[in-house]
Every structure is written in structure tokens, then in C-alpha cells.
Amino acid sequence: MAIRLANNCSNCENLLDGNLCTKHKVIVNAHYTCNNFEMKSLDERNCVTCSRYEESDCANPTKAAPGMLCASWAPQTQANA
Incomplete structure (x- = not known):
């Protein structure tokens, strides 16, 4: 698959x-x-740039790894508006 x-x-x-x-x-x-x-860019959005990476609120703690991405991705820093 x-x-x-x-x-x-x-x-x-x-x-x-x-x-x-x-x-x-x-x-x-x-x-x-x-x-x-x-x-x-894939370099911007993946587990390593997610604020939930290796935290208790990670949706997929056994699968999360550099280069991976899930629907629960959250930025480490907030964008300035």
C-alpha cells in the first residue's frame, strides 16, 4: 500500500x-x-516540527517519527498575523 x-x-x-x-x-x-x-514544503510539516511530538497529547506516539505527518499536526510556534 x-x-x-x-x-x-x-x-x-x-x-x-x-x-x-x-x-x-x-x-x-x-x-x-x-x-x-x-x-x-515537507520540510516544514512533519512530526519534528509538531508541538505534540514526543508529548503526552501526540495522536500516534508509537508511529511519530521525523518525516511523518498526521492530521493532528500542530505548529511549534504560532504564525504572526
């Missing part, structure tokens, strides 16, 4: 904290996608 990152809003570089799409100025969720989807 091949495992790939989904073409959805949670992997789109237009998504800000709070699920705001900067392209369309609307609130979205992880299941949405559109024709303006732009994949975030």
Missing part, C-alpha cells in the same frame, strides 16, 4: 492557524481542497 500526503487544506500552504484559507478568506477544514491547492 502506498502512503502519500493528501491533497487537502491541512497540507496547503494557504492555510493559517485557525483553519483560515488566505487565498479565499474562508474557514475550511482538513477534508476540503480546491484548484488553488499549494502543497506545503
Whole structure:
């Protein structure tokens, strides 16, 4: 079975904290996608850059590893608005 990152809003570089799409100025969720989807750099979004990595609130503690990504990813630092 091949495992790939989904073409959805949670992997789109237009998504800000709070699920705001900067392209369309609307609130979205992880299941949405559109024709303006732009994949975030894999170097930016993975377990190592997640604030939950190796913490008690990690959704997948036995699978979390550098280079992996799940739907519960959370940034280590908040973006400045």
C-alpha cells in the first residue's frame, strides 16, 4: 500500500492557524481542497516540527517519527498575523 500526503487544506500552504484559507478568506477544514491547492514544503510539516511530538497529547506516539505527518499536526510556534 502506498502512503502519500493528501491533497487537502491541512497540507496547503494557504492555510493559517485557525483553519483560515488566505487565498479565499474562508474557514475550511482538513477534508476540503480546491484548484488553488499549494502543497506545503515537507520540510516544514512533519512530526519534528509538531508541538505534540514526543508529548503526552501526540495522536500516534508509537508511529511519530521525523518525516511523518498526521492530521493532528500542530505548529511549534504560532504564525504572526
